[in-house]
Amino acid sequence: MNANDEKKQVIIRNIEYLLTSSPYAENDTAASDLFSDTISELFSYHLKSSELYRNIIQGLSGSQITTTPETLADLPFLPVNLFKELDLKSSPTDQIVKTMTSSGTSGQVSKIYLDKDTARYQGKVLNSIVSSFIGNKRIPLLVIDSEKTVKDRNYFSARTAAIQGFSLFGKKPAFALNDDFTLNEAVVRDFFEQYSSGPYFVFGFTALVYFNFLHILKERNLSFKSNQGTLIHGGGWKKLQDQAVSNEQFKAFTQDTTGIQKVHNYYGMVEQTGSIFFECEEGHLHCSKYSDVYIRRADFSLCEPGEAGLIQVLSLLPLSYPGFNLLTEDMGEITSMDNCPCGRSGKTFKVHGRAKRAAIRGCSDVQY
């Protein structure tokens, strides 16, 4: 085993260690030290494993690269868009078992290369985070999507990955939408008839849940009265933002049409699958022991809590590609540093939505 393989094993051991306890540390400085150490390890691991990454970082930071800066915030980060332009990977091609893709608005496609270990820990960490909210028993699952989205193994999109990931918690998932994304009323009626008296959960991408499910239920005057369920949704507010739908309105609408009171949004991206930011009962998106966020101004300096800026995300899970420290194109703000009323420790934040082009132009102009 060479030195770099050993580094990878250290990173994996650290993740394994974190997996032995709750995903939200309770004022656990040991866990946050371990997070910092592991991010530093990831940084030097990827510098050694990917020449392209090394060149980019060199371009960003001038001639000398400091792998042990004073704080994590000082480590260089990549604009998330770079995965649309470059094939970034840190594992040899013969170890890549899956390529995830996500298409952006510009039509360019991000490609994320997964090796066995990365795929495995994505699943484990997702399980740790989500089961801490809904338990580790599998319960009936209604997916607000069409079955065709998960059928095609060769085109592995962000939605496919999310549905696959969450179907861990659901037995024999039912799909609420037809292949053309119209509502399959019969499936939905059957589902609520059979399962609405016990715990169940509904999962889908935010826009599909809103426009292709809740709205259609309302249009057709269908409503269900079942408060035993949990709705989990993610994937972005862009389309709802255009219609000025707030998180509170989304929740109220969900309760009106389905009876579901427990609604959790999550923030995540295909570049950091697994270590998602989950919304707690208080409506705040939480960092877990596997992730962190910073909010930055246009000149990349750090925002104060409550001040809006670009969201930067860190994750311990990207091993086979250098996606552990990314500047997104989303705007947000820190809502609390360590004192969310729900009792979980760690930073919480709010996502405002996509940044205006001008705000991120600077970051996409990276020279490499």
Add this chain to the structure above:
Amino acid sequence: MSTSDKYIDAFVEAFELEDRKEAEVLEYQSIENWDSVGHMTLISELEDAFDISMETDDIVEFSSFLVGKEILKKYDIAV
């Protein structure tokens, strides 16, 4: 049918194996069909075959034919 046969059958069905002997050496992602999609298919096959309901922690730990045998012991199934 013996428990062991049922166990192997689940792999044969889930991953469309041609030869039952292939099953014993399999690991997650060691063949194309044992990807994340195939994984959930395998779990469904096992749950049906043994009439059990597995916990999510066990599903994410189920990383190979051999590890799976250990996990099933928790459900009182000795393969």
